[in-house]
Amino acid sequence: MTMPLRAGLLAPALLCAALGSAPARAQTTPGRAPDGATPSLFAPSTQSPARPPEQGGSTAPQAGTGRLFLSANYGGTSNNVVSGVRWRVYQQNAENGLHALVAESTDLAPAFTLPDGDYVVHAAYGLAAAMRRVTINSNNINEKIALNAGALRISGLLGDAPLQPTRLKIDVYVPERTGQPEKLVAANVKPGDMVRLPEGSYRIVSTYLDTNVSPSAAPTISGLPPNATNSVINAEVRIEAGKLTEATVRHRASNITLKLVNSNGGEALANTSFTVLTPGGDVIREMIGAFPRLVLAEGEYFVIARRDGKTHQMTFKVPSNSDREVEVMANGSGG
Secondary structure (H helix, E strand, O other): OOOOOOEEEOOOOOOOOOOOOOOOEEEEEEEEOOOOOOOEEEEOOOOOOOOOOOOOOOOOOOOOOOEEEEEOOOOOOOOOOOOOEEEEEEOHHHHHHHEEEEEEEEOOEEEEEEEEEEEEEEEEEEEEEEEEEEEEEEEEEEEEEEEOOOEEEEEEOOOOEEEHHHEEEEEEEHHHOOOOOOEEEEEEEEEEEEEEEEEEEEHHHHHHHHHHHHHOOOOOOOOOOOOEEEEEEEEEEEEEOOOOEEEEEEOOOEEEEEEEEEEOOOOOOOOEEEEOOOOOOEEEEEEEOOOOEEEEEEEEEEEEEEOOOOEEEEEEOOOOOOOOOEEEOOOOOOO
16 A cells, blocks of 8 residues: 655655765675676666657647656666666645655656646655656656665675575664764665665674574574574675675674583583673573584684583684584583
8 A cells, every 4th residue: 555645755855875984894896796697777778768759749648637757867877767666646735744646657667647737756766765846737748867876785605605595684774973873774684685775885784693593582682583693794885876786794603512521522411501601701692402502703702511510611712614513521620
């Protein structure tokens, strides 16, 4: 269901992303499509926007009506027609604070026959938008709207190996500016999806997920799902008008299996409670079992194992993309 346009949204302005700055940690390639893929930022070259008929032609509008021909390009710097735009036409005069929707289309270059009057054209391109006022007076109008927008496509790697899309949670933010908080603009983006955005700077937050954690478990990282690991990548990207920016986030983490044993290579002792912490003492995860598994980012950690009223502890290192077992010795380290 399409809602009417509220009167407060009538300002004919382009919705632009706020600019910000953050350390760059992603590989980006503006304007390049992946091998074998064609970005749909531009329409096929064989298509062109509709043109109003010449005066005196057989398709001239009837008295009291006019024809509105629409198309979009990128920032007025290119003649390429933008595909993927959703067009809506509203009455300019509001009733009860709302502007009635009179026509809409997702065509490349739609043409509308409208009664004489004043209208607002709204062009939505993903999270970017632009508006234009037009007046129909038994005539033909050809409107080309400039969109300062591009697109972002994200892929994920674990080391040098591609990551399954289900193992990543990707969110896109407008970075914090002076006096303005950071704003989430695209949540749960899937790797390979194309996100259309206004031109500007953005921050990507990519979280590597652990498949071994029950969805009903309590979250270990505030604001993230229960199976979120501590492998979180922050990266800044710049979206340019008319370009597809490809960003690759590279996670460095491994699957770790914990065991409490009496000797090297010994059998794991059941009913053991494990707590994994950072060197600074921040708890990463608490687990119970003979050999629980978890995903940890590359780095150094501290583990505490508790069983039968005794506590055993040790430090260990996690390499990148190299799964391993961590054995905590039960003899001689209890207390």
